[in-house]
Amino acid sequence: MTHSEKKTTVVVLGAGYAGLVAAKRLARQSRAAVRLVNAEPDFVERIRLHQAAAGQSLAELPLADLLGDSGVDLVVGTVTEIDLAARLVRVGADRVLRYDILVYALGSVSEADAVPGLAEHAVTLSDRADAARLAERTARCRTITVCGGGPTGVEVATELAESHPGLSVRMITKGRVGGWLSARASRYLDRQLDRFGIEVIGDAEVVRVERGAVVLADGTRVGSDVTVWCGGFTVPVLAREAGLAVNERGRVVVDETLRSVSHPEVYAVGDAVAVAGPWGAELSYGCRSGGFTGPYAADTIAARLAGRAPKPFRFRYVHQCISLGRRRGLVQFVRGADESPLWMFLRGRIATWYKEIVSSSAIWLFRHPGPYLSRRRS
Ligand SMILES: Cc1cc2nc3c(=O)[nH]c(=O)nc-3n(C[C@H](O)[C@H](O)[C@H](O)COP(=O)(O)OP(=O)(O)OC[C@H]3O[C@@H](n4cnc5c(N)ncnc54)[C@H](O)[C@@H]3O)c2cc1C
Incomplete structure (x- = not known):
């Protein structure tokens, strides 16, 4: 553990599929002070919102419980501004957080102005x-x-x-x-x-x-x-407004270690990032990419804090899971090279079961976010 690592403050914005695991995993493997900012006190399983819309109750998942004794400091509030020059984040009307490293994980929202009305x-x-x-x-x-x-x-x-x-x-x-x-x-x-x-x-x-x-x-x-x-997703405007390099969709443009190309102290993960797939195109919106970019960013930050060179980000989709009500589903397996569909797919109850395992694995990942490294060694 280096002297500089002890002093580092990492602020993670957004406790969704990408941000929550990034914060918890980083706290487990570095001495950095990790703060996680989220608009709500609970983790929201966005991939089950259609179930809630159909009248089903979803599990209550307070972030404080999911964070447990990880050491992550939870700040509940809405991020209203990022000051990249001063390395400050404004939360709500009057709270200001200082950071050395920022992880931008504010996710996506449904398009709200795609057509008039x-x-x-x-x-x-x-x-x-x-x-x-x-x-x-x-x-x-x-x-x-x-x-x-x-x-x-x-x-x-x-x-x-x-x-x-x-x-x-x-x-x-x-x-x-x-x-x-x-x-x-x-x-x-x-x-x-x-x-x-x-x-x-x-x-x-x-x-x-x-x-x-x-x-x-x-x-x-x-x-x-x-x-x-349900015409499509878009991303919050905060990154663009702050002056981070973003693409035409507003997603943060990063290098092969998910670090902003304009501000190297900022990492971006989940739906908010314009990370390229192995075929070059941007990864589509999905909790799957969050479940991989989040842990990757944590490992990369921990590696850099410890003076090690990180490995470049690599990711390939293998499937797309779609629920068709509670009793049927469809799992389309895809080519890792370009996300195009393979002939192989699952259907019916087995697909429901498969999707349920995949969906629940996100919560499992939050409870078991990855290796204990430095804390145990130190
Ligand atoms: C109905 C539905 C079904 C879906 N099904 C699937 C599926 O089957 N498979 C799949 O891969 N994907 C699915 N998705 C997409 C998936 O939910 C998203 O891709 C995923 O949630 C993105 O993860 P994330 O961590 O990037 O962002 P999010 O999960 O959106 O998390 C972002 C977090 O940031 C917080 N936040 C945002 N703005 C602020 C702010 N200004 N201040 C403080 N906090 C803020 C939010 O409250 C949230 O907690 C579905 C989406 C919907 C709506």
Whole structure:
């Protein structure tokens, strides 16, 4: 343990899939003072928000419990500003935290302004408040329209259809629902949507959301009591506003050790980072990348504090897990080289079981974030 390491303060912003494990793992293997800032006192299982929207209760996961005796100092509050020159973070109206190293892990949110009327007349699904709002509206409506045929749209539509059999559920999407899947998996998905009675309007672009309707590019007006926007994710503007180098989507641009290319004392992980996959393209949004970038950043910071050279970040996706209600699912295995679908996929209950193990493993990782190194040796 070096003298400088004892004095280092690392502030981690965001206690999601990436930030929580990064903070805990770093505290376990270095002498750095680690502070974790999060808007809420609980860990939110975002990958289960569609279940909450369908009226299911999710496990209570207080961050204080998950952090246990790790030594991480939890600060509950909303980060409002990052001052990169002074190395300060403002939390709420009056709290200021100093850092030597910053880990930016503020995740993503659903797009809220992709089309006119979205913010006023549609529900998004970014946090627990959104899920509660959707659950409340769904309970007293007859038709629901899910805009977006990606994995989140599929999970939301099928979960709501299963939990509310009397509800008329419709999906509207550009291209086709599940267009990224292998041909066999895609046919399986079509059959399941049909079983749930979900109406699919494909090759259609929603250009406006109105009270009680969505409007398509060809002028068609489709009636809808409740409209859910699952058209895509975007990232918080804090990084851009602070002056960190970001790409056109606002994700932080990093080197091969997840260190900001503009401010080397800043690391970025999870959905907030524009890390490239082995094929060169950006990793898609997903808790999977958070579960790998978070621990990697912790190890890299610990290595650098101890005077060791870190290894470059390497990551390959192997699968994509999609729930289709509580009794069925679909696991599409993908090529690590480019994330394209392999012929192999799982379906039905075995896929549900597989996805449940993957989803629960995130919580397991928080409780067992990785090696005890320096603390034990020191
Ligand atoms: C319905 C739904 C289903 C999904 N299903 C899957 C799935 O099956 N598989 C998959 O891989 N991905 C899935 N995702 C995506 C997945 O949830 C995200 O990719 C993942 O949560 C990103 O992890 P993260 O750690 O980067 O950010 P997050 O988990 O979003 O964590 C960010 C944290 O930062 C906090 N925060 C944000 N701004 C501030 C601020 N200004 N101040 C303080 N704190 C702040 C937030 O409160 C949050 O705790 C799903 C998403 C949704 C909405």
